[in-house]
Amino acid sequence: MKISRRNFLKGSATTLFLAGFNFPILANASKKKNLVVIMLRGGMDGLCAVPIISDKNFEKRRKDLILDETIKLNSDFALHPKLKNFHNLWQNNLGAIVHATNIPYTKRSHFDGQNLMETGGHIPYSIKTGWLGRGMKLAGLKGDGLALSLPMPLLLRGIPSNDNFYPSKKRLPRTELLKLLKSIYAEKSEHNLANMMEIIANRSMMNNGGTSMSRKNSSLALKAGLELKKINGPRVAVFEVDGFDTHAAQGGVNGSHSDSLIEMDTIFKSLEKGLGNEIENTLVLTLTEFGRTIEQNGGRGTEHGYGSAIFMAGGLLKKSQVYSDWPGLKRKELFEGRDLNSTIDSRSVYASAMSTVFDIDFKRIQKEVFWGDELQNLSDKLFKA
Amino acid sequence: MKNFYRKVAFGLGPDDKTPSDPLKWATNQLNDIPEFSWKGKILPEKELRKYYRDYVYGDRKVLRKKFKNDKEGYKREKNKLRHVTGQKFWWNLELCIRHSEALKSETPVLAKLWYFWGNHFAISEKDFLAQYTTGAYQREIIRSNMNQNFEKMVQEATVAWTMIHHLDNNDNVGPKSQEARWAKEKGRKVGINENHARELLELHTVSPDCGYSQEDVVQMAYVMSGWRPNWGKKRLETGDVHFNSEYHQPGTKRILGKKYKSGRKSLSAVITDLVNHPSCREYIAMKLCRYFITDNPTKEMMEPIIKAWEKSDGFLPDVHKAAVEVAFNYSDKFKKFQNPENWLLIMSKMSDVELIPTPKLMDLYTLGLKPTHEQRSLEYLLRELGHHPYLAKQPNGWSDNSDDWMSPELLIRRLVYAKEAYFKKNRKSQTNEFYEEMIEKNYNNPNEILKTLNQHGDLSNKHVILFNLPETLKS
Numbered sequence A: 001m002k003i004s005r006r007n008f009l010k011g012s013a014t015t016l017f018l019a020g021f022n023f024p025i026l027a028n029a030s031k032k033k034n035l036v037v038i039m040l041r042g043g044m045d046g047l048c049a050v051p052i053i054s055d056k057n058f059e060k061r062r063k064d065l066i067l068d069e070t071i072k073l074n075s076d077f078a079l080h081p082k083l084k085n086f087h088n089l090w091q092n093n094l095g096a097i098v099h100a101t102n103i104p105y106t107k108r109s110h111f112d113g114q115n116l117m118e119t120g121g122h123i124p125y126s127i128k129t130g131w132l133g134r135g136m137k138l139a140g141l142k143g144d145g146l147a148l149s150l151p152m153p154l155l156l157r158g159i160p161s162n163d164n165f166y167p168s169k170k171r172l173p174r175t176e177l178l179k180l181l182k183s184i185y186a187e188k189s190e191h192n193l194a195n196m197m198e199i200i201a202n203r204s205m206m207n208n209g210g211t212s213m214s215r216k217n218s219s220l221a222l223k224a225g226l227e228l229k230k231i232n233g234p235r236v237a238v239f240e241v242d243g244f245d246t247h248a249a250q251g252g253v254n255g256s257h258s259d260s261l262i263e264m265d266t267i268f269k270s271l272e273k274g275l276g277n278e279i280e281n282t283l284v285l286t287l288t289e290f291g292r293t294i295e296q297n298g299g300r301g302t303e304h305g306y307g308s309a310i311f312m313a314g315g316l317l318k319k320s321q322v323y324s325d326w327p328g329l330k331r332k333e334l335f336e337g338r339d340l341n342s343t344i345d346s347r348s349v350y351a352s353a354m355s356t357v358f359d360i361d362f363k364r365i366q367k368e369v370f371w372g373d374e375l376q377n378l379s380d381k382l383f384k385a
Numbered sequence B: 001m002k003n004f005y006r007k008v009a010f011g012l013g014p015d016d017k018t019p020s021d022p023l024k025w026a027t028n029q030l031n032d033i034p035e036f037s038w039k040g041k042i043l044p045e046k047e048l049r050k051y052y053r054d055y056v057y058g059d060r061k062v063l064r065k066k067f068k069n070d071k072e073g074y075k076r077e078k079n080k081l082r083h084v085t086g087q088k089f090w091w092n093l094e095l096c097i098r099h100s101e102a103l104k105s106e107t108p109v110l111a112k113l114w115y116f117w118g119n120h121f122a123i124s125e126k127d128f129l130a131q132y133t134t135g136a137y138q139r140e141i142i143r144s145n146m147n148q149n150f151e152k153m154v155q156e157a158t159v160a161w162t163m164i165h166h167l168d169n170n171d172n173v174g175p176k177s178q179e180a181r182w183a184k185e186k187g188r189k190v191g192i193n194e195n196h197a198r199e200l201l202e203l204h205t206v207s208p209d210c211g212y213s214q215e216d217v218v219q220m221a222y223v224m225s226g227w228r229p230n231w232g233k234k235r236l237e238t239g240d241v242h243f244n245s246e247y248h249q250p251g252t253k254r255i256l257g258k259k260y261k262s263g264r265k266s267l268s269a270v271i272t273d274l275v276n277h278p279s280c281r282e283y284i285a286m287k288l289c290r291y292f293i294t295d296n297p298t299k300e301m302m303e304p305i306i307k308a309w310e311k312s313d314g315f316l317p318d319v320h321k322a323a324v325e326v327a328f329n330y331s332d333k334f335k336k337f338q339n340p341e342n343w344l345l346i347m348s349k350m351s352d353v354e355l356i357p358t359p360k361l362m363d364l365y366t367l368g369l370k371p372t373h374e375q376r377s378l379e380y381l382l383r384e385l386g387h388h389p390y391l392a393k394q395p396n397g398w399s400d401n402s403d404d405w406m407s408p409e410l411l412i413r414r415l416v417y418a419k420e421a422y423f424k425k426n427r428k429s430q431t432n433e434f435y436e437e438m439i440e441k442n443y444n445n446p447n448e449i450l451k452t453l454n455q456h457g458d459l460s461n462k463h464v465i466l467f468n469l470p471e472t473l474k475s
Helices: A008-019 A056-061 A084-091 A110-119 A131-139 A175-187 A191-206 A217-229 A256-281 A346-358 A362-368 B003-007 B022-030 B045-066 B071-084 B090-103 B108-120 B134-145 B150-158 B161-166 B178-185 B195-204 B214-224 B266-275 B278-292 B299-312 B316-329 B340-351 B359-363 B377-385 B408-422 B432-442 B446-453 B459-466
Strands: A034-040 A095-102 A145-147 A236-241 A282-288 A308-313 A322-324 B227-229 B241-243 B253-255 B258-260
Touching (some): A034 A110, A034 A217, A034 A256, A034 A346, A084 A095, A084 A256, A084 A308, A095 A346, A131 A145, A131 A346, A131 A362, A145 A217, A175 A191, A175 B459, A191 B408, A217 A236, A236 A256, A256 A282, A282 A346, A346 A362, B003 B022, B003 B316, B022 B108, B022 B316, B045 B071, B045 B134, B090 B134, B090 B340, B090 B359, B090 B377, B108 B278, B108 B340, B150 B195, B150 B266, B195 B214, B195 B266, B214 B266, B278 B299, B299 B316, B340 B377, B340 B432, B377 B408, B408 B459, B432 B446, B432 B459, B446 B459
Parallel strands (some): A034 A236, A145 A236
Antiparallel strands (some): A095 A308, A282 A308, B253 B258
16 A cells, blocks of 8 residues: 555645744633643654554564554554553544654664753753743743652753652651641741642642552552642643663564553553543643664664654544654655654644643744744644634 | 751761861861772772673673563563673662761761762763762762862763763764764764763863853864774773774864864863863852852852862862862851752761661672662662662753752652651660750751750651751751
8 A cells, every 4th residue: 555645744834824824822721721741761663553554665674573453543554452542542532643753853862862852952961941841931830740750850840849749658757747847847938848848748648648659650640630630730740651662572562662552551541530521621642752763673673763653642632643744664765764754843743732732822832942943833733722 | 057067068977076176177078088988899990891791792782682582581581681790789889888988987078079079070870870880980080089180080080981981972973084984985974972072061161151152062072083982892882991093083173262183182182271261160169059058159159169279270179178168158148958868868977877788788799699678778769769879860960959859759758768767777876865965966056956856756756857857958
């Protein structure tokens, strides 16, 4: 089967045209909308997660890694068979994919790449804040971020007072002790500390005196969903999934890449459960540093590549669709003759998502979060206003 | 003034006498680099790098091929290889050595400055550096040079294997070098990697305040091209760092307006000029003040440190003494939020917590085995506190700004690990009298603190409150 460049190529001209008019996006500004970002560390293989159907180049180069029994999404693309929860979302118009996309980083270092996927910049380590933090600052969302990890991720830096949740294995002190400390902080005008202690004391009551909870992403996501659901709760949450760097034994359906994809899939499920109806007002996006080579290596794994895919979920999506300006997999169509190309700067998707969820004009985000870089406004195409 | 002991060190322990001249007590610790107080085994960096080699070679060249169809087998054998090469042990041993300097040595002020420099020339989380060589690098390259000129520290840190690997200088190839020509013939494209060059300017020496341009960074990368590990089929990237002229960009380079000839000697010449640039001493003076005194240092605070630098040509003991004196002069006015590791050490020192496993226990470790829970306790604890000194997220190291350490989970850790530490204390120190004496010795307002604590009967709760009071969190 032959797949041609579609959807985006036709659509982008219109989008760019409309963007020129600079429509303010103000509809539904009163509703609380949530943005969740799941960072997939190690280089998520877009071609393993969302393989192309019946492409001879692909099948030839990945003989041992081709998946059996994939879930067909449309005539061109399939879904990894273990992504059952995502597939459920897809069937309810709550799941979509952007394919052949990446941040504009073409070298192959995890560390530089992960730094850039979080800062949104071009030179590794030159920017000390995250694109999400800067976007939140622009939207005035101080105190509205929730990280499901211990150190505050770089992605959220740029706005103070974010909360985080990554339960300690130890029991919290009794609530009276926490309240005493809070009153001491307040008395000594240590307002930051007092605020934090207030959060901790409330948390302690919720957890039945602070018994330890699981740190698994599935239970963190349930908790995050419940928090995001609250009208006064956070509006932004950030997750991390490790282990996508599968240089060996990447395998097929039960390989090591699948393990990490399944972990991502459980986040979708738990978030949906925690959010309940509020999934309608939520947008979930994935983020990775790069994709992986098309060719399998000697260890039946894959090496660091370029183009990957973004999973999107939630009721703020327009519809279930694979959006792609598909570059093709013939050798001359590959990036440096080896990787799936990126035809969409993934920052366009993230900027558009922030524009939609934070109700900020795309151009302001483009200018103040991404330094006026050339990005496409995809808000109308991908998301509900 | 008593917070000075916590500000520049870790407070006074039960066996420490209150110094009659606190400033002298502190500055006297800064002249020499004594032997490590750790009585157990200490391995040279070169030896630890061999374990690194055995791990990466074994994984990349052997296991990945052998177990290409067997995910479980691969995981199992890789785990074995981890233990055979001590991957979960060495960094714990390094932390024992590191923390002994704070808790058991005669020079805790030097230790606190050692942590400062280790973080200034940070090795952030990359590959397996933390597990094998970062600790040794901090001993051999950073601490050994703390009685030298700053320049010597920069010269050595810049070409240290751990730093070169950390900042990708092995990928930095002159676009007009011999290697680039060979690569082109084979259809490969190679070029510069600016990482290390930029950090040398931005983080290690002059900082962006000096106003260098992107072109300066590129020129710096040209100067640095060729400094790389001596690559070998079996040792892979773990060979000693040397200057390989085949990778070096030919021609004259120009950095901050000055010209440098091509070749091996140019890097050292540039470093000499960088460390003598006024921005360099201003930047280091600012960072020292930020570490000891406040998030927002003033010009007046920085001035005496800059003067000492100018007078001594960047001789570190003099710079350190000036910094400690400034910290002393401002100790009543400014309290600095202590990062989690320093907080842990302050608590352990003052309240006599047996934090560090004994040398005997650590030396019992046998390669190939998984280290015991106790042997792994420090690494686990620091990670739980959110501040593992070998796992900074970025080359700019862990933050010295209070805001970055304010999060509910990070404060929860201080609560729960204060509690746990109490039960690691010996019985002798679990008495009200012990706490009264310790508080008297270490705090400016002992009566007020005791009054607060006495609202709570249980001593372990008193301990948790004490070490989470603003007076302790900020010193």
